[in-house]
Amino acid sequence: MIWKTIKVGFHRLGSPPNFYRLCQRFSPWLWGGFFLCAAVGLYQALYVVPPDYQQGDSFRILYVHVPAAWQAMAGYVVMAILAFIALVWRIRIAEIMAMMGAPIGAAFSVICLATGSIWGRPMWGTWWAWDARLTSMLVLLFIYLGIMGLYSAFEDKRKGARIACILILVGLVNIPIIHFSVEWWTTLHQGSTIRFFGESTMHYSMMPPLVWMTIAVKFLFAAALLDRSRNEILDQDRRRRWVLEHAGVNR
Amino acid sequence: MTPTRKKRLVLVGLLVIGIGAAAAVAITALQSNMFFFITPTDVHAQTMPPDRQFRLGGLVMAGTVERDPHSLAVSFTVTDGAYELPVTFNGILPDLFREGQGVIAHGRLGEDGQFHAHEVLARHDETYMPAELARALERTGHPMEANIQPGPTARQRD
Numbered sequence: 327m328i329w330k331t332i333k334v335g336f337h338r339l340g341s342p343p344n345f346y347r348l349c350q351r352f353s354p355w356l357w358g359g360f361f362l363c364a365a366v367g368l369y370q371a372l373y374v375v376p377p378d379y380q381q382g383d384s385f386r387i388l389y390v391h392v393p394a395a396w397q398a399m400a401g402y403v404v405m406a407i408l409a410f411i412a413l414v415w416r417i418r419i420a421e422i423m424a425m426m427g428a429p430i431g432a433a434f435s436v437i438c439l440a441t442g443s444i445w446g447r448p449m450w451g452t453w454w455a456w457d458a459r460l461t462s463m464l465v466l467l468f469i470y471l472g473i474m475g476l477y478s479a480f481e482d483k484r485k486g487a488r489i490a491c492i493l494i495l496v497g498l499v500n501i502p503i504i505h506f507s508v509e510w511w512t513t514l515h516q517g518s519t520i521r522f523f524g525e526s527t528m529h530y531s532m533m534p535p536l537v538w539m540t541i542a543v544k545f546l547f548a549a550a551l552l553d554r555s556r557n558e559i560l561d562q563d564r565r566r567r568w569v570l571e572h573a574g575v576n577r
Numbered sequence: 578m579t580p581t582r583k584k585r586l587v588l589v590g591l592l593v594i595g596i597g598a599a600a601a602v603a604i605t606a607l608q609s610n611m612f613f614f615i616t617p618t619d620v621h622a623q624t625m626p627p628d629r630q631f632r633l634g635g636l637v638m639a640g641t642v643e644r645d646p647h648s649l650a651v652s653f654t655v656t657d658g659a660y661e662l663p664v665t666f667n668g669i670l671p672d673l674f675r676e677g678q679g680v681i682a683h684g685r686l687g688e689d690g691q692f693h694a695h696e697v698l699a700r701h702d703e704t705y706m707p708a709e710l711a712r713a714l715e716r717t718g719h720p721m722e723a724n725i726q727p728g729p730t731a732r733q734r735d
Contacts (some may be wrong), residue, residue: 379698379711381701414585423586451671451698454653457613495593499600510604511611512634519703529706 342559343568356549362544367538375532384448388521390521391495393539398434398466399501401427401547405473406498409491421487422562424494425477426554430547432470438462443514450514458507459515462500469497483562509563614681617660620692631694633685633699634664639676655680655692666694673699 338344371389378385408424411417437493441455442460454460473490480486520526520536528536563569578586611672613633633655641654641663652665665680674680679700684693 347578358680376707376709379708382708384672385705410589413589429687447698449701450673451718452696455613455698458611465683492592493730495589496596498593498598501619503600503604511608511613512615513613514700519705527702527704531707531710532705542679 330383338417340417342419342563342566343572344495346556346559346572348517349552353552353556356545356552359551360545360564363542363545367535367542370536370538371535375535376403377533379520381449384445385424387445389535389539391428391438392438392536393543394441395463396432397542397543397547398438399430399504400464400467400544401431402466402494402498402501404496404547404551405431409494412491413495416485419559419569421484421491422558423551424491425473426479426558427547427551428470428473428490430550430554432467432475434543434547435463435467435470439467444569452514455514457513457515458511459504462504462507464498466504467495473497610714616657617655617662618653620686630683630685632681633664633694634679634681635662637674637676637678637680637707642676652691662692663690664692664694664697666697668695668697670697671699671734673701723729 330439339348354396367389371386375386377383405424405427408420408427412420413422420551439460447453473493476493477486477490480489506512508515521529526533560569596633614632617633617635620633631686635657638654638656638661642651643653644651648667649669650665650667651664654661656662664684666682666684673698674695679702681698682692682694683696683698683699687693
């Protein structure tokens with residue numbers, strides 16, 4: 327009974343008009359959540375948290391750098407799950423969402439690499455080093471760009487999406503490499519500060535803005551993903567009756 | 578689940594497992610090339626061929642930093658707790674460079690047993706704490722800076 331309800335629910339969600347309306351309803355709340363959390367997080371990061379004992383005020387860039395890096399990786403995992411669903415069940419919404427996530431993930435990767443570089447110049451003494459962590463993060467950006475390029479290279483959007491979904495699953499192997507690069511090898515990049523298992527090496531007074539900013543970028547990713555998917559569906563279905571009805575066009 | 582979907586599920590699963598296995602093999606094969614720096618212990622074990630450029634990583638030993646007052650020349654000793662190596666450098670050091678700090682020096686080992694660096698990078702550790710707390714800890718006798726005691730040098734052991 328419950329299983330059937332879930333199944334019917336998913337089928338309803340899989341229909342473009344229903345998905346479109348759902349996105350429309352959720353989108354403002356997600357944007358609201360983002361602006362609220364980011365405002366609190368940025369205020370705390372810039373005015374409340376004390377300067378670091380070694381780096382002074384420069385360390386505050388981590389409140390953008392770390393959430394962006396996490397989201398670039400978490401967004402990829404979300405895309406991989408969607409790609410898996412898209413390849414096995416051929417659900418069109420999953421294909422579209424997997425494709426629409428790529429530019430957002432690429433943007434987070436760029437933010438991560440840029441802020442890291444800006445921090446690295448005064449702290450490490452260099453903008454860039456070809457160590458395992460930095461290089462694997464750059465590879466993630468290239469994978470995102472590859473997905474975008476592959477998707478747009480096909481006239482048939484569904485075909486392009488399916489082939490790009492295979493690339494998403496191939497690139498998934500890079501995610502654990504990024505995470506464990508600082509443990510498996512010696513790198514210029516420091517090890518993980520925040521650990522889910524074991525003690526984090528950041529003083530608790532510095533944690534709240536990191537939590538706020540992490541939640542904020544989750545909202546941002548979700549909001550951008552739903553909005554982009556909604557636009558793509560509208561564009562792809564622009565000659566279908568439900569879109570014309572939605573737009574108030576009578577044939 | 579229909580047979581077609583089951584087939585696709587298996588195919589996609591095999592794809593992911595196959596790529597994972599291939600990557601694991603490739604990474605294992607490249608293992609020795611993935612290290613960004615080596616430690617004084619590795620240098621002592623002579624894992625590097627002579628005259629080859631490499632990056633040396635470790636902590637700046639407390640009390641070993643000597644600056645030439647008339648130039649940018651600086652010398653210090655890098656240690657990993659077990660072995661040490663004296664380093665000379667002529668240039669601008671990063672902000673985080675200080676005694677007890679992790680550093681990565683890029684250069685080559687000279688005939689004189691010293692490491693001649695042409696680039697020195699500071700390596701930040703993963704600890705973040707408020708400056709006031711660090712000062713308070715120092716007052717009560719628990720300084721945050723790694724305090725490496727001078728141990729036997731590589732030359733003494735030979």
